[in-house]
Amino acid sequence: MSATTAPTSSAPAAETTGQEIHHDRNRWGQIRLYVGLAVIVVWGLAPAYWMVVTAFRDVGYTFDTSPWPTHVTLDNFRTAFDTSRGNHFGAALWHSIVIGIVTTAVAMLVGVFAAYAMSRLNFPGKFIILGVILGSSMFPGVALVTPLFQLFSNLGWLQGVNYQALIIPYISFALPLTIYTLTAFLAEMPWELEESARIDGCTPGQAFRKIMLPLAAPGLFTTAILVFIASWNEFLLASQFSTKYTQTVTVAIASFTGAQPHQEPYTAIMAAGTIVTVPLIIMVLVFQRWIVSGLTAGGVKG
Amino acid sequence: MSAVAQGAPQTKPPKLRKSLNAGQGRLGLLLVVPTLVFLTVIIIYPLVWAIVLSFQKDAGLDKATGLFVEGGSAGFSNYTHWLLQRCGETSCPPGTLGSQFYSAFWVTIFFTVVSVTIEIILGMWFAIIMNKDFKGRALVRAAILIPWAIPTAVTAKLFYFILAYDGIANHLLGLVGIDPLLWTSDPWPAKFAIIIADVWKTTPFMALLILAGLQLIPSDVYEASQIDGASRWQTFTKITLPLVKVPLMVAVLFRTLDVLRIYDLPAILTGGAGGTTSLSMLVIKQIRAGFHSAAALSTIVFIIIAIVAWLFIQFGGAEVIQRPPGSKKKGKGDDDTTQATTAAAMVSNTSMGGGGA
Numbered sequence: 001m002s003a004t005t006a007p008t009s010s011a012p013a014a015e016t017t018g019q020e021i022h023h024d025r026n027r028w029g030q031i032r033l034y035v036g037l038a039v040i041v042v043w044g045l046a047p048a049y050w051m052v053v054t055a056f057r058d059v060g061y062t063f064d065t066s067p068w069p070t071h072v073t074l075d076n077f078r079t080a081f082d083t084s085r086g087n088h089f090g091a092a093l094w095h096s097i098v099i100g101i102v103t104t105a106v107a108m109l110v111g112v113f114a115a116y117a118m119s120r121l122n123f124p125g126k127f128i129i130l131g132v133i134l135g136s137s138m139f140p141g142v143a144l145v146t147p148l149f150q151l152f153s154n155l156g157w158l159q160g161v162n163y164q165a166l167i168i169p170y171i172s173f174a175l176p177l178t179i180y181t182l183t184a185f186l187a188e189m190p191w192e193l194e195e196s197a198r199i200d201g202c203t204p205g206q207a208f209r210k211i212m213l214p215l216a217a218p219g220l221f222t223t224a225i226l227v228f229i230a231s232w233n234e235f236l237l238a239s240q241f242s243t244k245y246t247q248t249v250t251v252a253i254a255s256f257t258g259a260q261p262h263q264e265p266y267t268a269i270m271a272a273g274t275i276v277t278v279p280l281i282i283m284v285l286v287f288q289r290w291i292v293s294g295l296t297a298g299g300v301k302g
Numbered sequence: 303m304s305a306v307a308q309g310a311p312q313t314k315p316p317k318l319r320k321s322l323n324a325g326q327g328r329l330g331l332l333l334v335v336p337t338l339v340f341l342t343v344i345i346i347y348p349l350v351w352a353i354v355l356s357f358q359k360d361a362g363l364d365k366a367t368g369l370f371v372e373g374g375s376a377g378f379s380n381y382t383h384w385l386l387q388r389c390g391e392t393s394c395p396p397g398t399l400g401s402q403f404y405s406a407f408w409v410t411i412f413f414t415v416v417s418v419t420i421e422i423i424l425g426m427w428f429a430i431i432m433n434k435d436f437k438g439r440a441l442v443r444a445a446i447l448i449p450w451a452i453p454t455a456v457t458a459k460l461f462y463f464i465l466a467y468d469g470i471a472n473h474l475l476g477l478v479g480i481d482p483l484l485w486t487s488d489p490w491p492a493k494f495a496i497i498i499a500d501v502w503k504t505t506p507f508m509a510l511l512i513l514a515g516l517q518l519i520p521s522d523v524y525e526a527s528q529i530d531g532a533s534r535w536q537t538f539t540k541i542t543l544p545l546v547k548v549p550l551m552v553a554v555l556f557r558t559l560d561v562l563r564i565y566d567l568p569a570i571l572t573g574g575a576g577g578t579t580s581l582s583m584l585v586i587k588q589i590r591a592g593f594h595s596a597a598a599l600s601t602i603v604f605i606i607i608a609i610v611a612w613l614f615i616q617f618g619g620a621e622v623i624q625r626p627p628g629s630k631k632k633g634k635g636d637d638d639t640t641q642a643t644t645a646a647a648m649v650s651n652t653s654m655g656g657g658g659a
Contacts (some may be wrong), residue, residue, distance in 0.1 A: 041442060266466070
């Protein structure tokens with residue numbers, strides 16, 4: 001089972017171009033393969049590369065079309081953090097970090113319980129609950145904004161420092177994702193170990209905490225990264241429920257203003273975008289193997 | 303084996319099983335209670351409350367009497383306002399939010415159909431390529447994850463820059479003799495600006511999902527078809543496509559629902575210019591112009607999405623929830639992949655039910 005979760009899995013020979021059959025066909029296949037691979041790599045990298053190149057380009061050369069870094073400067077990063085034009089990018093970074101960490105921690109805690117129950121226990125109403133969880137992931141966020149807007153404004157959460165106006169909805173929206181990913185991970189674990197622990201007298205809770213949790217660490221970690229990224233990237237609710245004191249990075253970037261009205265400070269925005277994105281990209285690259293198997297969790301089980 | 307994901311009981315020796323199962327029901331319920339509390343407070347209660355709100359009047363001046371009214375029961379007038387374009391006794395004048403409903407509805411459908419179609423085709427192509435044997439697969443997979451990791455708000459700003467009048471896209475078009483386009487304000491270019499950004503960001507994900515499905519196809523199936531002399535096209539239509547159909551349909555379902563609620567890209571990239579105001583954007587604009595109409599509109603959006611989801615699950619072969627073992631199912635034995643892709647597709651919604659994409 002799960003051979004394909006292993007990132008190194010040899011592609012199960014979709015290599016239909018058998019070496020011994022048609023030599024010409026084989027060569028054509030190779031050319032097509034490498035053209036295709038080039039397209040994929042350019043697709044993934046080119047726009048992101050352009051963002052980074054622009055982030056380091058002098059503002060006077062914003063629309064320089066040279067594909068290489070030219071007029072390199074760090075000024076744009078200074079401008080991005082400059083608060084004199086009413087942009088509070090630095091503060092927004094901090095807000096997003098706080099919101100992301102709290103959301104991730106709570107969603108993981110609550111999600112682990114539910115995922116354990118879903119993958120290991122039988123209880124009445126399980127499949128209805130599963131349906132509710134899945135249904136809420138399909139839910140259009142915008143359908144909730146109106147009632148939540150009224151609720152939160154009555155509670156006075158739409159002014160001042162009220163992180164919970166974002167954190168509570170984020171947790172709720174992250175839970176389906178957390179539970180599904182974790183359930184898929186938990187289902188792949190060697191549960192025989194848990195059974196032996198229980199035979200040795202552990203309660204289900206103890207068996208889970210002491211035996212299974214350490215084994216589940218990679219899965220937990222991947223899920224946590226996915227939840228953090230989801231919270232970090234959210235825009236709709238953040239644009240409605242955050243205040244000056246809780247503004248998140250996505251909102252800050254979307255509403256970034258330049259020196260003059262109607263003059264978009266492109267290079268500073270690209271610098272801000274780079275700051276927001278590069279940590280995620282590094283995280284994704286470092287944990288790439290786990291993330292791909294997390295993203296397609298379950299889908300790859302044989 | 304993977305059935306365990308949805309909690310199929312594992313076969314244990316009967317005696318042991320009895321003792322271990324004791325109390326499982328209570329523990330199971332206890333463990334899901336916190337989740338249910340969150341979902342109830344943030345999703346179920348607001349949904350019900352939105353419906354209640356949608357049947358009340360927005361406070362405002364009563365046109366007949368000229369007096370300020372506090373609200374009261376509205377019957378279906380908030381719904382007819384959107385669906386039949388009724389503003390009070392007359393039809394909504396152009397330029398008001400009410401008059402934009404059908405434009406927003408059709409442009410949202412347009413985004414959905416075009417984006418998802420392109421994503422399926424490109425995603426399939428990418429997946430077939432990545433399923434081959436080649437060196438540097440880690441590099442390719444890393445490259446393809448980058449669009450996915452970039453926040454949609456940043457993607458929108460990035461494409462706003464790339465597609466600016468003096469930007470690199472128009473420069474490249476100029477090299478092949480095409481006049482510069484006003485990508486973020488002219489009606490057709492603006493629509494395609496959003497589609498381009500959306501397709502760029504989400505195709506890699508579609509590709510990874512399809513790839514996961516492809517990797518389940520045993521290689522001997524391909525070998526057999528080759529021995530039988532199948533052409534490349536026959537191999538694709540007769541083997542690959544049917545075998546990835548289920549995960550593909552689930553992925554398409556989730557992507558469709560995702561684009562139907564598109565908000566971030568049109569809100570930031572075009573700001574609704576050139577007729578790109580999506581349904582979600584219309585709801586947000588309406589909130590500050592009157593809760594109750596907004597609640598009706600958001601309920602309409604919810605119903606549209608629910609109908610689409612239902613159609614997919616009913617007729618599209620997207621079996622989203624795996625049924626408990628032993629219960630009836632249409633079953634062709636492909637449940638493993640189904641439930642599988644569910645988890646995967648859910649993660650694709652990294653916008654967390656928001657207006658991602």
